[in-house]
Amino acid sequence: MSKHLYRLAPLALLLFGLFAMVQARDLSLGELGAPGPGLWPFICASLLSVTAFVLLFVDDPADYEPWTRDTARIALGLLSLAVFIVLFQEIGFLIPAVLMLLIWLRLFAQEPWRWAIPLAVLGAVAFQLVFVEGLGVPFPDDIVLGG
Amino acid sequence: MGIADGLGEGFSVALDPTNLLYVFIGVLIGTVIGVLPGLGPTATIALLLPLTYELEPVTSVILLAGIYYGSMYGGTITSVLLQLPGEAASVVTTFDGYQMAKQGRAGPALGIAAVGSFIGGTIAVVGLILLAPPLADLAVEFGAQEYVALTAFGILLVTYLGTKHPVKALCMAALGLLLATIGQDAITGTGRFTYDQVELFDGLDFVAVAMGLFGVGEILYNLEKSEKAEQIKSRIKNIWPTRKDFKDSSGAIARGSVLGFFLGVLPGGGGVISSLASYGMEKRRAKDPSRFGKGAIEGVAGPETANNASSTSAFVPLLTLGIPPNVVLALIYGALLINGVQVGPQLIDTNPEIFWGVIASMFIGNLMLLALNIPLVGVFVQLLRVRAGILAAFALLITMVGVFSVNNDVFDMWVVLAFGVIGWLMKKTGFEPGPLVLAFVLGAILETNFRRAMLTSDGQFDTFFTRPLSGTIFGLMALVIVYSTVMGIRRQRSGRPPALYADQLDAAAPHETVPGSEAEGTAGVAAADGGSADDSPSPGGGSTRAQP
Numbered sequence: 001m002s003k004h005l006y007r008l009a010p011l012a013l014l015l016f017g018l019f020a021m022v023q024a025r026d027l028s029l030g031e032l033g034a035p036g037p038g039l040w041p042f043i044c045a046s047l048l049s050v051t052a053f054v055l056l057f058v059d060d061p062a063d064y065e066p067w068t069r070d071t072a073r074i075a076l077g078l079l080s081l082a083v084f085i086v087l088f089q090e091i092g093f094l095i096p097a098v099l100m101l102l103i104w105l106r107l108f109a110q111e112p113w114r115w116a117i118p119l120a121v122l123g124a125v126a127f128q129l130v131f132v133e134g135l136g137v138p139f140p141d142d143i144v145l146g147g
Numbered sequence: 148m149g150i151a152d153g154l155g156e157g158f159s160v161a162l163d164p165t166n167l168l169y170v171f172i173g174v175l176i177g178t179v180i181g182v183l184p185g186l187g188p189t190a191t192i193a194l195l196l197p198l199t200y201e202l203e204p205v206t207s208v209i210l211l212a213g214i215y216y217g218s219m220y221g222g223t224i225t226s227v228l229l230q231l232p233g234e235a236a237s238v239v240t241t242f243d244g245y246q247m248a249k250q251g252r253a254g255p256a257l258g259i260a261a262v263g264s265f266i267g268g269t270i271a272v273v274g275l276i277l278l279a280p281p282l283a284d285l286a287v288e289f290g291a292q293e294y295v296a297l298t299a300f301g302i303l304l305v306t307y308l309g310t311k312h313p314v315k316a317l318c319m320a321a322l323g324l325l326l327a328t329i330g331q332d333a334i335t336g337t338g339r340f341t342y343d344q345v346e347l348f349d350g351l352d353f354v355a356v357a358m359g360l361f362g363v364g365e366i367l368y369n370l371e372k373s374e375k376a377e378q379i380k381s382r383i384k385n386i387w388p389t390r391k392d393f394k395d396s397s398g399a400i401a402r403g404s405v406l407g408f409f410l411g412v413l414p415g416g417g418g419v420i421s422s423l424a425s426y427g428m429e430k431r432r433a434k435d436p437s438r439f440g441k442g443a444i445e446g447v448a449g450p451e452t453a454n455n456a457s458s459t460s461a462f463v464p465l466l467t468l469g470i471p472p473n474v475v476l477a478l479i480y481g482a483l484l485i486n487g488v489q490v491g492p493q494l495i496d497t498n499p500e501i502f503w504g505v506i507a508s509m510f511i512g513n514l515m516l517l518a519l520n521i522p523l524v525g526v527f528v529q530l531l532r533v534r535a536g537i538l539a540a541f542a543l544l545i546t547m548v549g550v551f552s553v554n555n556d557v558f559d560m561w562v563v564l565a566f567g568v569i570g571w572l573m574k575k576t577g578f579e580p581g582p583l584v585l586a587f588v589l590g591a592i593l594e595t596n597f598r599r600a601m602l603t604s605d606g607q608f609d610t611f612f613t614r615p616l617s618g619t620i621f622g623l624m625a626l627v628i629v630y631s632t633v634m635g636i637r638r639q640r641s642g643r644p645p646a647l648y649a650d651q652l653d654a655a656a657p658h659e660t661v662p663g664s665e666a667e668g669t670a671g672v673a674a675a676d677g678g679s680a681d682d683s684p685s686p687g688g689g690s691t692r693a694q695p
Contacts (some may be wrong), residue, residue, distance in 0.1 A: 063577025109536020
């Protein structure tokens with residue numbers, strides 16, 4: 001079973017392609033002389049499905065890298081980014097940015113605290129200055145700066 | 148406008164203080180990221196795309212072009228000193244460059260690479276000037292059918308020439324085309340795949356997709372790799388090559404310039420293929436091929452010249468036909484679209500300041516690179532002390548804030564994150580993001596012209612084959628498919644690795660893996676496949692992997 005695991009990727013692509021084909025058909029295909037909005041997506045989705053179907057059989061298992069323990073770290077990294085986006089929207093830039101930099105510098109870059117903390121704080125402040133003061137990007141209201 | 152007038156206007160644009168500053172910033176950033184392993188030109192340009200909203204169109208292209216050819220110089224430094232190519236096109240340079248460094252000749256290796264790159268880049272600019280206007284004149288005659296043919300040809304060549312596995316690349320291209328259809332239909336106004344989400348009505352943002360796939364995806368992928376600090380062992384002295392070095396490598400530089408120029412113009416060409424091809428050519432021509440891989444200076448000079456020439460000539464199809472031949476150019480194309488510039492055959496006439504300004508900036512940029520590289524190599528090498536983890540943390544924050552600044556919309560941050568996950572999964576499963584992004588960029592042109600052709604021809608499919616030009620291009624496409632299929636089957640039968648230039652790579656490859664190098668998207672010709680994939684450096688984007 002596990003030696004066929006690598007076929008999951010083309011299988012997912014195939015299912016996605018078939019799903020898109022059905023959706024495109026619902027958009028109305030029109031006809032060749034007067035193409036409807038669904039015709040082009042239908043053609044693309046068909047190409048996707050056909051190639052994914054072929055890959056189910058011809059793909060080279062060596063292309064697929066094994067999942068390692070480190071994969072869990074990736075999940076953690078992604079989670080930290082998702083939390084950053086949510087917090088950014090709710091409480092502004094500074095605190096989420098410091099937290100995100102701290103996590104990445106300490107956990108993933110494995111910098112000692114004495115480097116991670118100043119880098120995170122200075123980095124966040126520098127970004128705030130460049131983007132808000134320098135480029136005039138309207139960040140969401142910041143609880144630190146009192147919005 | 149004649150060439151002289153054009154160049155005159157170009158230099159007046161490029162010598163404008165702002166533009167001069169951005170050429171300098173571009174080549175400097177390019178060199179820096181070329182030196183830093185793990186962050187290649189594609190990722191960097193993707194990360195900097197939001198910045199182009201703030202700039203004039205010509206300035207943003209000058210900046211991004213500078214990053215592109217600057218990274219070709221920078222990648223050389225780590226290849227020679229550490230056998231670590233900062234970007235994929237420099238993989239070949241490790242073969243002889245690192246050997247030269249071990250023999251105490253790191254200086255001349257870097258020097259000849261800088262000089263060769265300068266010559267190659269300059270010759271390619273001249274070629275660009277001569278070739279682009281007539282090509283654009285021809286392209287003005289194009290109808291919808293020709294655009295369908297050319298766009299499809301571009302996507303096909305990128306999937307066939309530039310990647311390890313054509314079917315996988317084609318599959319990704321189809322996915323890119325499909326993703327490009329999200330949003331309102333340009334002709335009927337019907338919402339497609341929007342599921343009543345207001346944010347999706349305008350379609351997925353190109354910047355967010357590119358930043359996610361190349362920026363975040365790359366960073367996540369590198370997170371799984373263990374890092375080790377690098378020590379520079381060889382001291383650099385006498386950077387200026389001797390007269391004998393120049394004599395030995397002059398032929399290689401001349402051939403590399405021409406070869407690189409022509410391979411760069413081809414869709415799917417670009418740095419990696421041209422440097423490999425140049426290395427192969429020099430080795431074949433050499434009186435004593437056994438010197439190669441042991442520190443032959445031609446083996447550094449030729450490929451380095453070729454990859455610079457090709458990164459310049461790659462602008463020919465973009466600026467004349469509006470078709471980006473590789474992923475880096477697709478990103479630059481996206482930057483122009485963002486600025487509302489119509490890229491196509493009319494560009495030379497409607498926006499001469501962009502065409503000639505970018506060309507003139509390349510002359511200046513190449514000169515700057517020569518001036519930067521010869522005296523400052525030692526400074527750039529110090530950059531290797533910056534740890535990749537710190538770089539990753541800040542690059543991620545730049546990505547998130549940068550993409551927010553494009554539309555001031557948090558939704559784009561989620562798109563980046565989603566495509567970051569997709570990009571990382573693609574790397575893990577050997578799918579390359581390059582064809583996806585290229586197809587995503589070209590999707591709208593392809594669809595619009597396809598539908599226009601169908602409407603005007605009353606649904607007659609043969610309209611694509613009966614017009615002389617589009618018929619010829621479709622004929623060429625059929626040839627490429629048949630040829631590559633036949634060659635693939637023959638290679639499989641004879642048990643040889645199914646990739647271009649695999650022989651040269653196998654012959655000269657130092658048997659170590661190359662972590663942290665990045666292909667310019669699709670331009671990775673797989674070095675070897677299957678069993679040998681673990682012991683030869685492979686320049687392909689998805690195939691550069693460290694051993695666990």
